[in-house]
Amino acid sequence: MTNRRIVVLTVAGYLLASVALWLYSTGRVNEMSKVLLDYAAKDIAKFGAEESCLRLLGDWHVGETGCYLFFDRRTGLLANEPPGHPELKGMAVSDVQVSGEPMDMEKLLALRGRHLSFVRVRGEWCDGRVIALRDSVVLAVTPWNEYYDSAYDTFFLGSFLLLVLAAVFLWVVLKMRRDAATLARLRREEDAQREKDMAMAKSIQRHALPSEFPPYPELAPIIDLYAIMRAAKEVGGDFYDFGSVGGNRFSVLIADVSGKGIPGAMFMMRAKSTLKSLIAAGRPLAETVTEVNARLCEGNSDGLFVTAWIGIVDLGDGTVEYVNAGHNPPLVKAAGGTIRWVENEPDLPLAAMPGIAYESHRMRLGLGDMLVLYTDGVTEASDGHGGFSGEGRLEAAVRAVSGSARSMCDGIRVSVDMFAGTAPQTDDITVLSFGFNGARRVFPASDEGIRRSAAFVDGFGLGPDAAVVVDEIVSNIVRCSGTSEFSVEVRRGGTLVFADDGVAFDPLQRDAPDVEAGAEERKAGGLGIFLVRQLAREVKYERRNGKNVLTVTL
Numbered sequence: 001m002t003n004r005r006i007v008v009l010t011v012a013g014y015l016l017a018s019v020a021l022w023l024y025s026t027g028r029v030n031e032m033s034k035v036l037l038d039y040a041a042k043d044i045a046k047f048g049a050e051e052s053c054l055r056l057l058g059d060w061h062v063g064e065t066g067c068y069l070f071f072d073r074r075t076g077l078l079a080n081e082p083p084g085h086p087e088l089k090g091m092a093v094s095d096v097q098v099s100g101e102p103m104d105m106e107k108l109l110a111l112r113g114r115h116l117s118f119v120r121v122r123g124e125w126c127d128g129r130v131i132a133l134r135d136s137v138v139l140a141v142t143p144w145n146e147y148y149d150s151a152y153d154t155f156f157l158g159s160f161l162l163l164v165l166a167a168v169f170l171w172v173v174l175k176m177r178r179d180a181a182t183l184a185r186l187r188r189e190e191d192a193q194r195e196k197d198m199a200m201a202k203s204i205q206r207h208a209l210p211s212e213f214p215p216y217p218e219l220a221p222i223i224d225l226y227a228i229m230r231a232a233k234e235v236g237g238d239f240y241d242f243g244s245v246g247g248n249r250f251s252v253l254i255a256d257v258s259g260k261g262i263p264g265a266m267f268m269m270r271a272k273s274t275l276k277s278l279i280a281a282g283r284p285l286a287e288t289v290t291e292v293n294a295r296l297c298e299g300n301s302d303g304l305f306v307t308a309w310i311g312i313v314d315l316g317d318g319t320v321e322y323v324n325a326g327h328n329p330p331l332v333k334a335a336g337g338t339i340r341w342v343e344n345e346p347d348l349p350l351a352a353m354p355g356i357a358y359e360s361h362r363m364r365l366g367l368g369d370m371l372v373l374y375t376d377g378v379t380e381a382s383d384g385h386g387g388f389s390g391e392g393r394l395e396a397a398v399r400a401v402s403g404s405a406r407s408m409c410d411g412i413r414v415s416v417d418m419f420a421g422t423a424p425q426t427d428d429i430t431v432l433s434f435g436f437n438g439a440r441r442v443f444p445a446s447d448e449g450i451r452r453s454a455a456f457v458d459g460f461g462l463g464p465d466a467a468v469v470v471d472e473i474v475s476n477i478v479r480c481s482g483t484s485e486f487s488v489e490v491r492r493g494g495t496l497v498f499a500d501d502g503v504a505f506d507p508l509q510r511d512a513p514d515v516e517a518g519a520e521e522r523k524a525g526g527l528g529i530f531l532v533r534q535l536a537r538e539v540k541y542e543r544r545n546g547k548n549v550l551t552v553t554l
Contacts, residue, residue, distance in 0.1 A: 003174060013166065018159050033142050034115050036063045037129035040140035044068075044131045053133065059083045066126070066142035069096075073135055076105055088122060095122050096139065108137050197262060205231075205265050208272060209239060213406065216244065221491055222315055223250065224370075224435030226405035228413060231428050237264035238375045238428035239272050243280070248316045248441060251279050254373040254432050255308035256327070258349075267304045271296055271350065275310065285312055286360040289323045289350070293358065296351035306350040309373055313434070316441040317459065318365035323358050325350050328376055331398055333408075335368025335492065339399055342371075365436040367460060368492045370408060372398055373434070377427035381416045384423030389416055405433035438491035445478045445485055445500070453488045460490050462554060465535045469552055472528035473498050481505065481548065494554040499547045506541045507550070508533075 040062050047053045057068045058080035067082035069091075076093040096103045097120040098111065112130040119128040119141060126141040209229060214220045227240045237257030245251050253275060257268045274295050278288045289310060296306065309330060311322035322342075326349035330342045347358050365371060374394065381389040393415060401411035409431045416429060441456050443449035450471070457470045470488070477486045481502025489497035507529040533539050538553040 003177065007170065011166075017162050017166075033127040036066065036142050037115060037127065037140050040066075040068065041129055041131055044133070044138055044140075053138070054080060054136065057138075062140050063142045063146055065146045066140065069121070069139040069141065070136045071105070071108070071139065073105055073137060079136060091122060093137070096120070098128075105137060108139065112137075205239075205268070208269055210242065215242065219244075219250075219315075221497070222436075222438035222440055222489065223313075224405040224437055225252075225433070226409050227254075227430070227432040228409045229428065229430040230413070230425070232260070232377065232425045237268050238377065238430035239268050240373070240430060240432045241272060241276055242432070242434075243276070245279060245312060246282050248314060250313045250315055251311065252313065252371070252373065252432060252434050253279075253308060253310040254327070254375060254430060255306050255350075256375040256377075256428070256430070257304060257306050259302065259304045260428075263302055264304065267300075267302070267306070271306045271308075275308070279310070279312075284360070285310065285321050285323055286358050289325060289358040289360075290356065293325075293350045293356055294354060297354040300351050305352040307376075308350055311371070313365070313436065316439055316456070318367070318369070318436050318439060320363050320365060320371070321360050322363070323347065323360050325358065326352070328374060328379065330374070331372045331395065332363075332365065333370045333372065333398055335366060337399070337402075339395060367437065367439070367490070369436050370405065371434040371436070372408060372412075373432040374412065375428060375430040377425075377429040378412060378416055378431060380427060381420050381429070382423055382426055383420055387419075389419045393419060405435045408433040438489055438495075440487055440489040440497075442485055442487045443474075445481070445483050447478070449486070450474050450478055453486075456488060457490055457496065462490070462494055462496075465554055466494070466496065469496060469532050469535055469554070472532050473550060473552070476507070476528055477502065477548075496552045496554070498550045498552075499544075501547050504543050505548060506543075508539065508541050 043057060043060075044053055047057065054070055058070060059082070060068060061083065062068065065084065067085055067088075068080065069082065069088070070079040071077065071093045072079045078088060078091045081089050093104060093108060094102050096108070098107075098116055099118045100120075101107070108130055109132055112132045114130070116128040116130070119126045119139075121141055125144045127144070128139050128141045131138040131140065210227070213226050215225060216223075225242060227242075229238050229240065231238070237260050238255070239257075240252075240254045242250070242252045255268075255271060255275075257264045257271065259267060271292075274292050278292055279285075281288070283291075289308075306325070307327040308325045309322065309327040310325070311320045313320050324344060324346040326346050329344075329346075331339055332342060333339050342363060344361050348356050379389055379391050379394055383389075394412065397412045397415035398408065400415075401408045412431050413429065439456075439460070441453070443453045443456075453474050454467060454470050457466055460466075474486070474488070477483065477498065477500050481500045483500040483502035486498065486500040489499070491497065510529065529539075532552060536552045536554055538551075540551045542549050
C-alpha cells in the first residue's frame, strides 16, 4: 500500500469517526431531553390537582432553562409566568408551532403523551411534551440550546482528540513503513553479503576437496577411487581426502563436521588440513589421530566436533589399518559379491573431548574388493513423511552395483534420491569408494629379492603356473638387467606386471629356442621367456618412463 493511500484512508476514517461522534453526541443529548420531559410528566401526574400543579410547577424549571407552559383551555392563553422567560407572558397557544404548523387546543391535545421535536415557541426551538389537565393543557419544553451546547462541546472536543489520534496514527504508520523499508533494504544488503560470503566459502570448500579422478594415474591399475559430496546447504560440513602416505601406503578418510554453513566449513577445513598434515608425517595411525584430536580441541569455542573414519592401506597386500572416530561403519564388497560391514566399537568423535587416546584396528582387502565410506546423510535421508533411508537400503544399493568406484558412488546417490523423492535434502551426502584391484611391491635385485617376490605372489593364490612365471622373469631381471631393484604387481584377474630400470631389453624379440634340439646344439638363452609364453594367455613388453615393463596375463 502506498503512502498516498494510507493518508486518504486515514482522512476518510477520521471523517467517518467524526460523523459517528456527532450522531452519538446528539443522540445522547436527545435522550437527556426525553428523560427531562418524562420527569416533567411524572411531576404533573404526582401533583394531580389543577390548582396545585399550577401553583407549584408554574414557576419550576425543566432542566436548566426549560419551563412548564400552562394554557387555559377556554381562552388558549398562557396561565402562568414561566421563570426566566418574561417574554412569554400572555402568549397564546397559537404562538406554538410543532414541525412548522401553528397549534390550537385541539391540535395540541392530539399530541399529548408524545415526545415532540421541532417545537418552536416564539422563535426558540425546543423539545416538548404535552400533558392534559382538566382546565389546562400543559406543554413542558426544553430549549435546544441547553443540550446542543453540550453536544457541540462533546463533538468538537472529541473531533480534536480524533484528529490528534489520526495524526499520531498516520505518523506512526508512515514511520513504521519507512523503518520497514529501511530494514528490508538492510536485510537485502545482508542477504547479498551472506550469499557472497557463502559463495566464497563454497568455492574454498570445493577447491579444498579432491575433484580429479583418477587421482594418481600411475596407481590406476592398482586402485580404483572415486568420491562425491553434495551439500544440503550452500556450504556443508562433510569432507573426504586421500593420498599417498609414503612407501607403499595410501590413505583414505571421510568425515562429517557437526556444524553447517560457514562455521562448519571453516572447522571442516581446519580438521582436513590437520589430518592431512599429520597423516603425511607417517607416524602410527592411532598416535596421529590422538594428536589431531588434541589440536582440534584447542580454541574450539563453538563446541564443534568431527566424526571421521581414517584408513591407511598397504598397497602391497591390501592390509588396512584404520581408526573410527564416532563415524558410520563402512562396507566392503568382495570381488565375489558378498558384503560385510566393518563394525567395531567406535571411539569418540574428534574435538569432542580432550585427552582421548584413540585405538587402531586392522582388516585386509582382497583383490577386487571395494571399500565404501559414507556419511550419515546417506542413511538418514528423509522421504518427507518420517521415513529414513537406513542401512538396509544402502546395503541393497551396494549389492546392486557392479563395476567401478564411480559406478558405486553414483548408484548410492541414485538410491538416496529415489527414496527421498521431492523431499528437501536435510544433510550433506558424501560417499567415497576405494577399489583394491592390485598389489605392488618393490624388491632388491638379489637372491633375497627373488625369494621375497615369489612369496609375495604366492600369497594371492594364483597357482603353480604363477610361481614358475615369477621365478623365470625375476631371475632374468636380477641376473641380466643391471638394475638395483625391481617391482612386481599383482592385478585382479591374474595379471602380473614386472618393472625395472635396467638396460632396455625386450625379451619377446628373441627367437624361440629349438626345444627339439639337444642341449649341446641349442643356443643359450630364451628358454625361460619361451616357457612363460607357453603358460600365459598374453605377454606384453613396453619401455615406459625409462623402465622395462613386462605384463603377463595368466
